[in-house]
Amino acid sequence: MLLWPHWLALVVVVPLAGSVVTPAVARGSGRVAGRWAIGVMTVTFAIAITLVLRVAQTGPFSYWFGGWEPPYGIEFRFDEFSAFSAVIAFIGLLAVIFSQRYAEQALSPKRIPYYYCLLMLNLTGMIGFTVTGDLFNTYVFMEILSLSGYALVAVSGEKTAEMAAFKYLVLGAVSSLFVLLSIGMLYALTGSLNMADVSARLTAGVPKLPLIVALAAMTLGYMVKAAVFPLHIWLPDAHAIAPSPVSAVLSGLVVKMGVFGMLRMYQIVYRADVVDLSVLNTVLVWLGAISIVMGAFFAIFQDDIKMMLAYSTISNVGYIVMGLGLASQYSLIGASVHVFNHALIKSTLFLAAGAIIHRTGYRTLTDLRGVGHGMPLTGGAMAIGAISIVGIPPTAGFLCKWYIALGAFQAGRPFFGFALVFGALFIFIYYIRMVNAFYFQEPVHPEVARIGEAPVSMLAPMLILAALCLVMGILGRIPLSFIEPAVTRMLATIGG
Amino acid sequence: MIEALWTNLDYAASVVLFSIGLYCVITRNNLIKKFMGLNIMETAVFAFIVALGVVEGGDAPIMGADASPPFTNPIPQALILTGIVVAVSTTAIALSLIIRVYRQTGTIEADELREME
Numbered sequence: 002m003l004l005w006p007h008w009l010a011l012v013v014v015v016p017l018a019g020s021v022v023t024p025a026v027a028r029g030s031g032r033v034a035g036r037w038a039i040g041v042m043t044v045t046f047a048i049a050i051t052l053v054l055r056v057a058q059t060g061p062f063s064y065w066f067g068g069w070e071p072p073y074g075i076e077f078r079f080d081e082f083s084a085f086s087a088v089i090a091f092i093g094l095l096a097v098i099f100s101q102r103y104a105e106q107a108l109s110p111k112r113i114p115y116y117y118c119l120l121m122l123n124l125t126g127m128i129g130f131t132v133t134g135d136l137f138n139t140y141v142f143m144e145i146l147s148l149s150g151y152a153l154v155a156v157s158g159e160k161t162a163e164m165a166a167f168k169y170l171v172l173g174a175v176s177s178l179f180v181l182l183s184i185g186m187l188y189a190l191t192g193s194l195n196m197a198d199v200s201a202r203l204t205a206g207v208p209k210l211p212l213i214v215a216l217a218a219m220t221l222g223y224m225v226k227a228a229v230f231p232l233h234i235w236l237p238d239a240h241a242i243a244p245s246p247v248s249a250v251l252s253g254l255v256v257k258m259g260v261f262g263m264l265r266m267y268q269i270v271y272r273a274d275v276v277d278l279s280v281l282n283t284v285l286v287w288l289g290a291i292s293i294v295m296g297a298f299f300a301i302f303q304d305d306i307k308m309m310l311a312y313s314t315i316s317n318v319g320y321i322v323m324g325l326g327l328a329s330q331y332s333l334i335g336a337s338v339h340v341f342n343h344a345l346i347k348s349t350l351f352l353a354a355g356a357i358i359h360r361t362g363y364r365t366l367t368d369l370r371g372v373g374h375g376m377p378l379t380g381g382a383m384a385i386g387a388i389s390i391v392g393i394p395p396t397a398g399f400l401c402k403w404y405i406a407l408g409a410f411q412a413g414r415p416f417f418g419f420a421l422v423f424g425a426l427f428i429f430i431y432y433i434r435m436v437n438a439f440y441f442q443e444p445v446h447p448e449v450a451r452i453g454e455a456p457v458s459m460l461a462p463m464l465i466l467a468a469l470c471l472v473m474g475i476l477g478r479i480p481l482s483f484i485e486p487a488v489t490r491m492l493a494t495i496g497g
Numbered sequence: 498m499i500e501a502l503w504t505n506l507d508y509a510a511s512v513v514l515f516s517i518g519l520y521c522v523i524t525r526n527n528l529i530k531k532f533m534g535l536n537i538m539e540t541a542v543f544a545f546i547v548a549l550g551v552v553e554g555g556d557a558p559i560m561g562a563d564a565s566p567p568f569t570n571p572i573p574q575a576l577i578l579t580g581i582v583v584a585v586s587t588t589a590i591a592l593s594l595i596i597r598v599y600r601q602t603g604t605i606e607a608d609e610l611r612e613m614e
Contacts, residue, residue: 140580155597182515185546
């Protein structure tokens with residue numbers, strides 16, 4: 002096939018081109034824009050899947066733009082971690098399907114084509130972020146996804162939406178600048194922007210202090226993006242106020258990009274093996290542990306269902322960051338897989354919450370009492386999501402948290418293993434509160450218990466996701482063994 | 498120490514500018530001033546990266562019969578061109594958000610907005 006050599010570039014080019022032409026294709030019709038978005042995301046997902054299959058067979062591979070060999074040209078590099086791009090495309094596709102009916106109700110018709118345009122731009126940025134092998138490219142894709150993210154938060158037009166978006170924008174832009182500063186410093190130190198090349202040149206020897214400052218700046222920047230405590234303040238408002246499909250994308254995927262950036266940074270530094278990262282790791286472990294507990298703690302006091310889910314994202318990112326910081330083989334595998342599983346689980350929860358809000362018009366647990374009887378399938382998806390996120394064995398959340406806990410013991414820090422279990426208990430409390438309200442409490446509004454199910458275009462995406470939460474629990478070995486070679490390669494130099 | 502500062506005056510200036518910008522973002526109450534702080538930070542980072550590529554007495558690296566080294570490094574300049582585009586987009590989004598905040602609430606002071614919530 003003619004396009005085959007360019008397949009890796011297409012995974013970014015297709016959604017990018019597809020998104021920018023959306024308003025022109027739709028000509029003001031929200032329905033056409035929706036269909037178009039489904040088509041574009043389906044193609045993107047198909048491309049991403051073939052890439053994942055290829056990486057599973059042959060290991061990491063590259064694409065050189067314009068045929069220029071790195072370090073002079075820009076390189077896309079698809080490794081096992083990049084397989085997350087398939088998850089992005091998949092959840093993006095489901096979010097777009099979910100939006101069909103949701104957007105009709107929640108947005109003014111004039112805005113719908115632009116909404117799809119922004120949503121796909123956001124997904125493009127994330128896919129690009131996961132596949133690029135070039136540092137400055139990372140920054141560009143990060144800005145694509147951030148800028149479209151700010152606009153998507155504001156799109157709902159609710160009263161506090163603009164303020165939430167502005168808060169998100171200021172913190173996001175400051176964090177991006179820290180990352181850019183750090184990229185500039187790395188360039189000054191090594192004279193290269195290609196990740197593999199930077200890593201090789203770092204090995205050749207550079208002054209330690211500037212390198213440490215650069216790494217600190219990059220970590221700080223990505224910690225804001227990942228909403229690690231105490232830099233999480235932008236997240237709850239932004240994620241709760243955004244339209245629900247957007248919340249699913251923001252919470253399930255966009256937050257992970259901060260973690261992903263750290264993962265890429267670790268790849269560079271571990272391979273070079275020039276600085277001792279134990280201080281940075283300790284900071285990450287502690288902040289991760291604090292995030293788990295604080296996120297869960299705040300979530301308990303929320304009555305707004307989306308607010309609760311947003312705080313739960315903070316504690317789950319805490320798990321991932323803790324896994325990164327523990328830096329043992331098990332914890333890194335667990336963290337990488339939790340990036341993937343949490344994306345599935347949190348999207349299920351936000352889509353289900355979105356469907357409930359769409360049908361009932363209420364968003365607090367008190368108002369929504371008894372909704373599990375009115376919307377049995379949605380309630381069921383929500384319950385599966387809740388069980389998964391707590392990490393009860395047959396579901397997706399269990400294996401990765403188990404691996405992170407094992408990693409804590411492997412790293413000789415059993416205390417954090419206990420912190421993890423303690424956090425899971427907290428999380429259990431507030432999700433039990435939710436399930437309790439949905440099924441077992443006397444309804445405040447009697448009509449809520451008889452409301453009737455959401456339309457198929459909403460039901461299908463969240464039931465698929467809920468089913469995956471279960472399947473990924475049972476087949477949990479597959480992602481674990483898929484990611485293992487990448488982690489082993491990453492740790493090879495430090496003997497973890 | 499002083500000498501090192503003097504030879505790297507451009508970097509030192511960027512760091513100072515970056516700090517001033519960050520200070521503005523954190524302490525200012527007015528949303529537009531907050532955002533101007535962000536613009537100052539952007540300028541600082543851009544100046545830092547452009548300064549990386551400077552070679553004393555360097556020419557523009559354009560091929561031709563009379564081209565002779567030393568050349569300045571064109572990559573940082575190309576990067577920052579992209580960076581400026583990003584900065585402009587950020588500014589556009591931020592200002593439009595501020596306008597909408599003002600239309601809805603009649604104020605752009607952060608403390609008054611907090612009271613309203």
